[in-house]
Amino acid sequence: MTGGEHDPADDLRRRLYAPGASAADVARYRTLAGPEPEPGTAAPSPDPRPDPPARRRRTALLAAGGLLTALAVGAAGIAVAGGRGPDPAATRTPPAVAVPVQTTLPIEVAARVGFVRALASGGDAGLLQFFLDNPDARPDAIRTISRAASDEYHGTGSGTIALEPSALAERGGRMTVLVVLDDAAKFEWRATRLAQSNDRSGPEVPVDRRSGLLQPGEVGTTTIAYRSGAPTSLLVLVGEGVRWGAVVVFTD
Structure with a gap:
């Protein structure tokens, strides 16, 4: 891919690691990027200072x-x-x-x-x-x-x-x-x-x-x-x- 081209999969990948990612985003990313990662892939880190329940x-x-x-x-x-x-x-x-x-x-x-x-x-x-x-x-x-x-x-x-x-x-x-x-x-x-x-x-x-x-x-x-x-x-x-x-x- 040349420097001037835009990869939609990159945008989706960033969205998946942001709060509010939906099941539809996951499905679109799988279509663009291929098979999902193996189980055990690190998830986004929880907030180290969470609000008390x-x-x-x-x-x-x-x-x-x-x-x-x-x-x-x-x-x-x-x-x-x-x-x-x-x-x-x-x-x-x-x-x-x-x-x-x-x-x-x-x-x-x-x-x-x-x-x-x-x-x-x-x-x-x-x-x-x-x-x-x-x-x-x-x-x-x-x-x-x-x-x-x-x-x-x-x-x-x-x-x-x-x-x-x-x-x-x-x-x-x-x-x-x-x-x-x-x-x-x-x-x-x-x-x-x-x-x-x-x-x-x-x-x-x-x-x-x-x-x-x-x-x-x-x-x-x-x-x-x-x-x-x-x-x-x-x-x-x-x-x-x-x-x-x-x-x-x-x-x-």
Whole structure:
């Protein structure tokens, strides 16, 4: 190509690494540039100073006679784990290691579009309200339980959520995490808990971590079991400019 010619593939390639790149941009680039890169190619680095995730509301889910009743017990504000931000090195990019991939819930396109629009407006995705209104869409792990406490969060770019497990949750149980993104992107979450007096692994102890690739509005879910000492912090890793929503549910 001579110096005076213009390569449209270069413009598309630059757009793919800018916030707001769409699935249509990806398809056009594949047409112009050929096969997509091999898995493991580095994604755009998350913002090293992300906005703290916001918690929109707290909900308790109680099972009675097989029916789940939602009781709003209200809260809203900023959630950052004990004033400690994430490790700067950890927020730059998810590690290139094999971690379990989440299950994607079968949710209708109209609802997924609603999640994306809600995130784009700067608020939470509305996952809690959706699952309250559509009990059949809930993950199996939270359909028939005797106790549960749920929180919904949202943010842009990587951030740390300060979890608030109840005294019952501290004794052991399960934690279900649901994640939704406003764009097709990779994500990872890492759960940690505060170290006990006899722990020697540092101020926080790793509990679990999961990763996956979601399309816009898709909801990924994972349930983990833990013994005494519930997770107290959830680090969410996404690319720069990616809006995300998350619900964390502690159950028995």
